[in-house]
Amino acid sequence: MLQRWIAHLDMDAFYASVELLRHPQLQGQPVVIGGRRALPEGVPPADSPAWPRLRDYAGRGVITTATYPARALGVHSGMGLMKAALLAPDAILLPVDFDRYRHFSRLFKAAVLEIAPVMEDRGIDEIYLDLTDVPGAQASAPDDAHAGVRAVAQRLKQAVREATGLSCSIGVTPNKLLSKLASDMDKPDGLTLFTHAEVPARVWPLPAGRINGIGPKAAERLRELGIETIGQLAAADPAWLAGHFGSRQGQWLHDAAHGRDERPVVTWRDPKSMSRETTFERNLHPRHDREALGALLTRLAEQVAADLARKQLVARTVGVKLRYEDFRIVTRSLTMPQPTADGPTLRRWAARSLRDIDLDRRLRLMGVRVEGLQSADTVPDSPALQVQESLPLF
DNA sequence: TCTGGGGTCCTAGGACCC
DNA sequence: TCTGGGGTCCTAGGACCC
Incomplete structure (x- = not known):
């Protein structure tokens, strides 16, 4: 055996390290990657004021990655750029280059x-x-x-x-x-x-939240129950854990704390869903900015359609995600009679799913998501289904 | 002028079917 | 008309991860 x-x-520090490969003169400096701004022309020296600094950033966005010197100043991925600018105003800010x-x-x-x-x-x-x-x-x-x-x-x-x-x-x-x-x-x-x-010796001293799958919410609940470390979690009675977290998660917490995990390494997974979403430069009102939102919905649906086509997939369910200005998220979705990768069809069903949403609060994000994916070649082409009715939005 | 974008998995209720 | 239990699909929300 x-x-x-x-x-x-x-x-x-993957993204940051890739950037340092192309700008080696920034080695050792605090650099953060994030935001939407374009890099200035040319490659200025490391101390050049031409490098965009965190303090000059205005707008929405978060840090995607920070170099280790930047992390030493207290900034980390996920942190809002405006907040990070208060901690490390002189850190250099580079835009993300996913390609x-x-x-x-x-x-x-x-x-x-x-x-x-x-x-x-x-x-x-x-x-x-x-x-x-x-x-x-x-x-x-x-x-x-x-x-x-x-x-x-x-x-x-x-x-x-x-x-x-x-x-x-x-x-x-x-x-x-x-x-x-x-x-x-x-x-x-x-x-x-x-x-x-x-x-x-090596795992039990760590905080429970270090376990992959115990996020901020679960870690806080554990803390309230007097459990801070993985060792304390391991010592907890499984039945007691099941009482607080449900039998399934309770058992998983107990196994994880004891380092038990039989999951195989999975070399291929069928994609389950695909989505495109965008946060607006300024919040948009469902009624006042109806035209802009409608155009955006069209663009997102077209992007998702192109993503599906590139992977030769079709989708059965399409939905919309909205984030209101107060960060509340609502999602709506509908399952279509036929799977499709057609942009206009996805767009119509996405709009149709939005029948009952709150039109009195401004939005900061909109997204389009598809699920129920299958291979395009298993599905015969069918004419786009017409959906014509009056809608509260779009 | 806090807080991105792309995913997976789980839960839970209701509809619907046998 | 009432009594069931089980299974699947659809929808909405939420936790979590990178």
Whole structure:
């Protein structure tokens, strides 16, 4: 019986590191990526006032990534740029360039696949790998029982560096849950390996919220119940946990705290939904800005239609997401008689789903989402369905 | 002039069918 | 007319993740 070895590989400050590759003179400086502003012409020196500074930013947007020097000033991803500007006014602000990050994402994943072909994509900058059957992974040395898999992980880091010039951090343990924790223990450029026997020493001291799947809400509920650390969670009575969180989540919390996780590395998943959404530069009123909102709905529906077409998919259900100025979110959706990837059809059904929404409060975001996806070639073309009726909005 | 955009999964009630 | 239980689909919302 082979020892199961799962790796979690996480690129270090990925977007920021890609930007530093092309602007090496910014190395060591606080840099944040985010917002919508374009980079100025040319490549100014690092201390040039031509680099946009956080303090000069006005508008909506959040930090997508920050370099480690910027993080030291207290800013982090997800933080509003206006708030970040108060903490680090002199930090350099670069706009996001997703095409470039996707390019580097493909590079590092291709390099990894040469060594470890069982890969699960977890986004642009992280992956899980099943190393169990990688040649050499089961080898041991007199002074290191896990020398084989450790060497494989070293090779992965080296391959990523050669392919991209970027560093990553890797966690290697018997399962995904523990490896996700492990990859974060020695960032940046880390390699952390441990077995189930080391869970009490290495995992139990951590806050419960570090477990992937325990978010802010669950962490707060646990805190209210007197549970701060993963060790305290592990010591809690499973029946008591089930009483507070339901039998399913209660059992999962207990298993997770004990480092138990049998999920396989999944190399392919059928897409379940696709969406496009946008936050407006200024809040829009459903009645007063009806024309602008209608045009936006058309654009979003067309974008989703193009996304579906590119992946050769059709959708059965289409819906709209609205965020009001008070951040309340409402969603509406409708299932169509026939699956489609036709923009105008999606647009009509999306508008139709909005029958009963609140028209008296301004909006800050609108999105269009489709689900019930299937392959386009399994569905015969059918004429677009006409929906004609008077609508409160659009 | 706080708080992006793209996803997954879960829950829960009602409709509808057997 | 009342009594059931089980299963699936549809819709809305929410937690969570990158």
